[in-house]
Amino acid sequence: MTATNPRYTGAFSVVPTIFNTQGELDLEGQRRCIDFIIDAGADGLCILANYSEQFSLTDNERNILIEVILDHVSGRVPVIVTTTHFSPKICAERSKDAQTMGAVMVMIMPPYHGATIRVSEYQIHHFYETVANELDIPIMYQDAPMSGTPVSAKYLAKLAHDVPNVCYFKIEVPQSANKLRDLIRLGGDAIEGPWDGEEAITLFADLEAGARGGILGGGYPDGLQPIIKAYASGDRQGAKERYNRWLPLINFENRQAGLLAAKALFKAGGIIKCDLPRSPLPPLNEHTRLQLTEIAKDLDALVLRWA
Numbered sequence: 001m002t003a004t005n006p007r008y009t010g011a012f013s014v015v016p017t018i019f020n021t022q023g024e025l026d027l028e029g030q031r032r033c034i035d036f037i038i039d040a041g042a043d044g045l046c047i048l049a050n051y052s053e054q055f056s057l058t059d060n061e062r063n064i065l066i067e068v069i070l071d072h073v074s075g076r077v078p079v080i081v082t083t084t085h086f087s088p089k090i091c092a093e094r095s096k097d098a099q100t101m102g103a104v105m106v107m108i109m110p111p112y113h114g115a116t117i118r119v120s121e122y123q124i125h126h127f128y129e130t131v132a133n134e135l136d137i138p139i140m141y142q143d144a145p146m147s148g149t150p151v152s153a154k155y156l157a158k159l160a161h162d163v164p165n166v167c168y169f170k171i172e173v174p175q176s177a178n179k180l181r182d183l184i185r186l187g188g189d190a191i192e193g194p195w196d197g198e199e200a201i202t203l204f205a206d207l208e209a210g211a212r213g214g215i216l217g218g219g220y221p222d223g224l225q226p227i228i229k230a231y232a233s234g235d236r237q238g239a240k241e242r243y244n245r246w247l248p249l250i251n252f253e254n255r256q257a258g259l260l261a262a263k264a265l266f267k268a269g270g271i272i273k274c275d276l277p278r279s280p281l282p283p284l285n286e287h288t289r290l291q292l293t294e295i296a297k298d299l300d301a302l303v304l305r306w307a
Contacts, residue, residue, distance in 0.1 A: 003184070006192045006212055007138070008078060008105065008168070009232065010043030011225035013218035014051040016262045017065065021274050025061060029272040031072045032307075033218070036271050040221040040302050043228075044078040045069070046107060049215070050146060051199075051259040054082055056278040063097070070102040078104040080140065080215070086111045088130035096134045105168060106131075107140040107215070110149045118149055125159060132165035138192065140168035143179075153182035160190035170215050172197030177209035184210045199261075200224055201254040204243040207231045217253050219262035220246070222302040249295045257292050260284040268293045270307035 015037065018029035037045065047069055048054040048062060057065070066081060073079055081098035083106045085091040095106040108131065110124045119127070132139055141156060150173070159166055167190060171179050180194050196206035196214035203214055207228065216224045223246040231239035243250075253261040263275035264284050276283055284292075296304055 003189050003191050008044065008193060009212045009228075011041075011221060011228050012044035012046050012078075012080060012213060012215050013037045013042040013221050013224075014049045014215060014262070015045050015047045015069065015218055016259070016266075017048075017052045017054075017057065017278075018263065018266075018272050019274060019276055019278055021276065023276070023278050025064065026272070026274065027064075027068055029274070030065070030068065032271050033266055034069060034072050036266065036303065036306050037218050037221055038073070038076050039306065041225040042077060042218070042221040043213075043225060044080065044104075045073065046080040046082065046215050048082040049107070050082075050144075051217070051262075052082070053259065053278055053281070054084070056281075062094075066098060066101050066103070080105045080107050082107045082142075084109045084142070086113050088127045091127070092131045092134045095131055095139075099135055099137050103137065105138045105140055106135070107142050107170065109142045109144060109147045110151070112147045112149055115148065121151060121155055124149070124151070125162065128159060128166050129163050132163045135165055137165075138168055139163075139166045140170055140193065140195070141166055142170045142172075142197070144170070144172045144197065145174075153179050154186055156183055157187035157190065160187050164190065167191065168193035168195060170195045170197040171206070171211075172202075176202045177205040180206055180209040180211055199254045200227075200250045203227060203250070204240060207239065217250075217262055219253065219265040219303055220249060220296065220299075220301045223249065223299065246299060249292075249299060249301070252292055252295055256288055257284060261292060264289050264292055265296055265301070265303045268296075269304040271303070
């Protein structure tokens with residue numbers, strides 16, 4: 001596939017990991033969460049992302065979630081699995097396992113640890129090359145501030161040319177639209193999937209820059225998917241109006257509720273029983289929860305009436 005005929009486009013929702021009040025996996029709640037996101041119109045799913053609290057899961061829990069979710073999805077939508085790890089060997093093993101279980105793509109951040117341990121661009125190149133050599137499916141490079149690894153659009157374009165499996169890019173850094181434009185210009189056909197991220201806070205600007213998809217929050221696909229769909233069909237004004245309508249909720253998730261937003265909405269709508277994160281993350285502030293739910297109610301978000 002090429003930039004003019006990408007395999008995957010549209011609104012892919014991050015799936016939060018559902019825990020019970022004891023902090024253990026709630027697989028029944030996880031399945032209901034999946035059913036809602038698909039019914040609400042998501043074009044695909046992204047699991048084990050940072051907004052899925054992947055950093056708090058054991059390797060065994062990761063495998064359980066991949067197996068349970070992919071089995072429950074049963075081909076209804078494509079699923080991207082996040083397989084980030086500092087070690088290229090372990091990342092390759094995780095990625096190969098995800099591919100075997102049915103993932104259509106893996107999403108990987110460049111190797112980092114804590115606030116200070118980073119590697120050179122040469123080592124980043126070697127890292128992705130090592131992983132790609134084990135895979136048949138595409139790799140999405142997650143270009144996010146969390147990794148503390150700033151790289152230029154020129155570098156990412158070169159990586160895409162040198163390692164063809166690295167052909168999707170989730171750009172969620174400041175001035176993301178400008179970086180997307182540069183990446184598309186410099187990378188040409190090697191850039192199959194220039195994508196938006198960061199809970200859609202820059203979605204319209206990124207669509208204007210050439211984004212073909214996005215990894216977005218899972219709480220309201222019924223609001224987000226139509227924005228991308230309208231823009232892709234040539235209805236720029238309709239996409240802009242939809243974006244402006246949902247922007248209060250997009251902004252509140254991004255700046256106030258964070259990774260707990262989707263689970264809070266799922267609980268408010270009766271989809272799951274518990275919206276707690278895994279310790280040591282604190283529960284969502286009650287004032288924040290009330291404001292989040294109020295905004296979603298004003299928008300008649302499906303999440304509050306699906307169950």
